[in-house]
Amino acid sequence: MKKNKFNIAVVGLGNIGINLYKHLIQNKQNIEKRTNIVLNIKYVSARNKFKKRKVNIPKNKWLKNYLEASKRKDIDIVIELIGGSDGPAKKLIFNSIKNKKHVVTANKALISKHGNELSKLAEKNKVNLEFEAAVAGGVPIIRTIKEGLTTNTINKIYGILNGTSNYILSKMSETKLNFKEVLENAKKLGYAESNPKSDLNGDDAKSKIQILSSLAFNSFINKSKITVEGIQGIDQVDITNAKLLGYKIKHLAIAEIKKNKLVQRVHPCMINENSYISNINGVLNAVIIEGKPIGKFTIQGEGAGPGPTTSALVSDICSILRGNIKFPFSVSDKNRKKIRSLDISEDFFSSYIRLDVTDKTGVLSSITKILSKNKISVKRLVQNPFKSKKFASIIIISHKAKNSNLVKSISELANKKFVINKPKFFRIEEI
Amino acid sequence: MKKNKFNIAVVGLGNIGINLYKHLIQNKQNIEKRTNIVLNIKYVSARNKFKKRKVNIPKNKWLKNYLEASKRKDIDIVIELIGGSDGPAKKLIFNSIKNKKHVVTANKALISKHGNELSKLAEKNKVNLEFEAAVAGGVPIIRTIKEGLTTNTINKIYGILNGTSNYILSKMSETKLNFKEVLENAKKLGYAESNPKSDLNGDDAKSKIQILSSLAFNSFINKSKITVEGIQGIDQVDITNAKLLGYKIKHLAIAEIKKNKLVQRVHPCMINENSYISNINGVLNAVIIEGKPIGKFTIQGEGAGPGPTTSALVSDICSILRGNIKFPFSVSDKNRKKIRSLDISEDFFSSYIRLDVTDKTGVLSSITKILSKNKISVKRLVQNPFKSKKFASIIIISHKAKNSNLVKSISELANKKFVINKPKFFRIEEI
Numbered sequence: 001m002k003k004n005k006f007n008i009a010v011v012g013l014g015n016i017g018i019n020l021y022k023h024l025i026q027n028k029q030n031i032e033k034r035t036n037i038v039l040n041i042k043y044v045s046a047r048n049k050f051k052k053r054k055v056n057i058p059k060n061k062w063l064k065n066y067l068e069a070s071k072r073k074d075i076d077i078v079i080e081l082i083g084g085s086d087g088p089a090k091k092l093i094f095n096s097i098k099n100k101k102h103v104v105t106a107n108k109a110l111i112s113k114h115g116n117e118l119s120k121l122a123e124k125n126k127v128n129l130e131f132e133a134a135v136a137g138g139v140p141i142i143r144t145i146k147e148g149l150t151t152n153t154i155n156k157i158y159g160i161l162n163g164t165s166n167y168i169l170s171k172m173s174e175t176k177l178n179f180k181e182v183l184e185n186a187k188k189l190g191y192a193e194s195n196p197k198s199d200l201n202g203d204d205a206k207s208k209i210q211i212l213s214s215l216a217f218n219s220f221i222n223k224s225k226i227t228v229e230g231i232q233g234i235d236q237v238d239i240t241n242a243k244l245l246g247y248k249i250k251h252l253a254i255a256e257i258k259k260n261k262l263v264q265r266v267h268p269c270m271i272n273e274n275s276y277i278s279n280i281n282g283v284l285n286a287v288i289i290e291g292k293p294i295g296k297f298t299i300q301g302e303g304a305g306p307g308p309t310t311s312a313l314v315s316d317i318c319s320i321l322r323g324n325i326k327f328p329f330s331v332s333d334k335n336r337k338k339i340r341s342l343d344i345s346e347d348f349f350s351s352y353i354r355l356d357v358t359d360k361t362g363v364l365s366s367i368t369k370i371l372s373k374n375k376i377s378v379k380r381l382v383q384n385p386f387k388s389k390k391f392a393s394i395i396i397i398s399h400k401a402k403n404s405n406l407v408k409s410i411s412e413l414a415n416k417k418f419v420i421n422k423p424k425f426f427r428i429e430e431i
Numbered sequence: 432m433k434k435n436k437f438n439i440a441v442v443g444l445g446n447i448g449i450n451l452y453k454h455l456i457q458n459k460q461n462i463e464k465r466t467n468i469v470l471n472i473k474y475v476s477a478r479n480k481f482k483k484r485k486v487n488i489p490k491n492k493w494l495k496n497y498l499e500a501s502k503r504k505d506i507d508i509v510i511e512l513i514g515g516s517d518g519p520a521k522k523l524i525f526n527s528i529k530n531k532k533h534v535v536t537a538n539k540a541l542i543s544k545h546g547n548e549l550s551k552l553a554e555k556n557k558v559n560l561e562f563e564a565a566v567a568g569g570v571p572i573i574r575t576i577k578e579g580l581t582t583n584t585i586n587k588i589y590g591i592l593n594g595t596s597n598y599i600l601s602k603m604s605e606t607k608l609n610f611k612e613v614l615e616n617a618k619k620l621g622y623a624e625s626n627p628k629s630d631l632n633g634d635d636a637k638s639k640i641q642i643l644s645s646l647a648f649n650s651f652i653n654k655s656k657i658t659v660e661g662i663q664g665i666d667q668v669d670i671t672n673a674k675l676l677g678y679k680i681k682h683l684a685i686a687e688i689k690k691n692k693l694v695q696r697v698h699p700c701m702i703n704e705n706s707y708i709s710n711i712n713g714v715l716n717a718v719i720i721e722g723k724p725i726g727k728f729t730i731q732g733e734g735a736g737p738g739p740t741t742s743a744l745v746s747d748i749c750s751i752l753r754g755n756i757k758f759p760f761s762v763s764d765k766n767r768k769k770i771r772s773l774d775i776s777e778d779f780f781s782s783y784i785r786l787d788v789t790d791k792t793g794v795l796s797s798i799t800k801i802l803s804k805n806k807i808s809v810k811r812l813v814q815n816p817f818k819s820k821k822f823a824s825i826i827i828i829s830h831k832a833k834n835s836n837l838v839k840s841i842s843e844l845a846n847k848k849f850v851i852n853k854p855k856f857f858r859i860e861e862i
Contacts, residue, residue, distance in 0.1 A: 297570070308724065
């Protein structure tokens with residue numbers, strides 16, 4: 001018999017947990033109208049029970065220990081909002097599923113690390129494992145791939161997946177401030193966490209693209225040979241140069257099938273300033289899918305924050321109430337493919353290279369010699385575009401060249417005495 | 432017991448029907464993997480059985496009469512691809528639902544006209560009525576509202592919903608050709624139907640926004656007080672003027688809640704050339720939703736054509752196979768709201784007005800007098816921006832003024848002897 005009442009436990013009561021709690025209380029009837037099921041927040045748990053929160057939670061809802069959520073018979077769905085790829089979050093989710101409880105999580109690090117194992121376990125125990133909120137909260141991309149685009153053959157999925165990085169790059173472009181100044185402002189405004197490392201170094205976007213590519217290509221989450229570069233090395237001068245050359249710098253996550261192999265990469269890209277994605281600014285996220293029969297499809301919204309994340313969590317919860325899809329990654333474990341991964345060393349990219357050099361004769365010929373040796377041909381070269389007293393700045397736009405050769409040249413150039421700052425190198429992406 | 436095999440009948444075998452047929456044959460296993468159900472195309476029907484088609488359909492699949500699809504016991508799902516808001520399509524869908532068959536349709540005219548009644552009937556008979564393909568094929572917007580954004584409170588939904596109109600406006604902007612020339616090209620290229628009336632006069636977009644607003648606001652489809660204007664009156668000179676003034680002309684469909692009432696309107700708009708939506712070109716469709724808690728959300732893709740429409744139809748079919756949501760409009764008939772509608776006569780708009788006038792003294796003062804009488808104040812006025820031998824062209828950008836006053840002024844101006852062509856009037860939309 002179909003249940004007509006579901007009890008949930010919300011574990012983790014930070015900004016998102018509290019926002020979700022309030023939304024579920026306010027929308028109880030609304031949810032019942034849509035699912036014919038009464039949703040009851042039976043329990044909550046948080047590291048600090050006595051922290052001041054913007055909502056009154058009745059005493060009888062508090063669990064003594066968070067792990068009770070995975071054990072108590074009167075809990076049907078566990079909402080994990082603890083965070084972290086291991087530790088308590090992992091323990092809670094594994095135990096909950098083993099005890100046949102549905103799980104909803106916003107934890108991208110955990111899903112990208114343990115998703116394959118968890119998915120198999122959820123299938124075995126016939127419960128849902130839902131993680132819409134793990135990737136781009138205000139963009140219901142996971143449900144869209146699983147349901148809206150079902151049976152499409154997807155060839156490429158890419159986009160802007162980290163709101164903090166995108167906010168910083170947008171602000172640098174708007175304000176002419178440098179990276180550090182913008183980052184400090186972002187922290188003050190709540191757009192960057194106090195420790196924003198995984199947002200800035202690309203790790204966060206990496207977890208997300210791994211999850212998306214697994215869904216898009218019906219494959220297991222693939223962790224190998226992923227190029228990951230963050231935005232920490234981007235200077236204001238590069239943003240300005242990009243503009244002068246008709247580009248914008250965006251931090252993209254890209255997954256595609258090439259020669260039947262999976263290429264996953266996360267790095268800053270120079271893209272045409274008139275392209276759709278170069279106009280996605282601030283904390284917005286956007287995902288683009290190229291597939292058949294649907295063609296090119298785009299979805300865009302706020303990437304994070306309590307509101308959008310709550311929206312995603314509720315869509316997951318309602319999906320469970322309605323008894324929707326059980327397979328966490330669209331298809332059964334036995335039907336998920338093992339796709340071999342390909343690193344980008346053999347891939348070809350146009351690129352932007354900036355070299356700050358001592359202003360002496362022979363430098364230019366030395367640079368071009370290194371490039372030529374590595375089979376990199378120059379499409380455009382601008383010397384000294386900005387006045388500087390101490391050095392000259394050389395900007396090179398290369399024709400398409402092998403990634404390994406580009407990397408090798410940069411490293412060779414970095415070792416030259418006349419190169420006085422770390423060379424800058426960004427791939428140009430034609431999208 | 433849950434069925435493990437579903438038989439479907441595809442009624443209507445035009446480009447879309449054939450594309451769907453092929454896709455379902457090719458993806459039979461793929462669908463089974465996702466739903467655990469075997470999907471079998473048991474029957475087909477078309478007006479002309481002997482028309483040459485790009486696929487071989489076994490003789491035993493042909494129904495003698497299309498209405499058999501609604502009667503035969505060995506059919507679970509009827510796919511209606513006949514078209515038209517009444518006649519055979521209506522007969523087929525009503526009968527199918529009465530006989531407890533699930534229905535999938537791409538028919539926006541029919542759903543916008545009979546959706547309220549059909550939805551109630553489907554609920555009573557406990558079958559699905561799915562129509563993702565009726566609105567923006569390559570944009571899974573209906574499933575997104577029903578599932579991805581469930582329990583969001585949506586305040587406004589709008590976008591570009593007619594690919595043909597958008598294609599024509601984009602091409603006029605690109606090529607400087609006039610409306611008729613671009614339309615003829617569009618017909619040749621298959622982007623406009625041989626009779627494109629409902630695409631050009633706004634009726635098609637009207638049906639779509641009615642369906643979307645009903646889903647977004649949990650209300651019955653509301654047919655009254657909708658302003659509908661098409662793109663037939665847009666001249667190349669208006670497109671050019673728009674550009675000079677920093678705008679683009681786009682044909683938008685807009686639904687929003689104002690003072691607890693529903694405002695629905697479909698008309699050409701002047702919008703900022705840097706806005707997101709002004710860069711949606713060609714046959715693309717885009718839908719923007721403003722809601723809580725999600726914020727501003729955007730989804731974009733190809734609006735029509737066999738590929739995107741097939742993608743939408745298959746997502747509907749799979750949704751039925753999985754036993755997903757039964758309520759065609761998210762909530763039960765008894766929970767759908769009756770929202771009173773509000774026409775736009777009392778709404779305020781900035782506007783663009785173009786008057787072609789005889790080049791005589793006193794004309795300008797006569798124009799400004801009429802505007803002033805109707806409480807329309809001029810923000811910008813450009814006289815004679817283009818050289819013409821016979822007349823002067825006056826372009827007025829007005830401050831916000833009441834729609835009824837704008838319409839009245841235009842009509843008064845049209846009657847003046849010195850106005851030699853029909854005045855052009857477009858609302859400026861701040862989005």
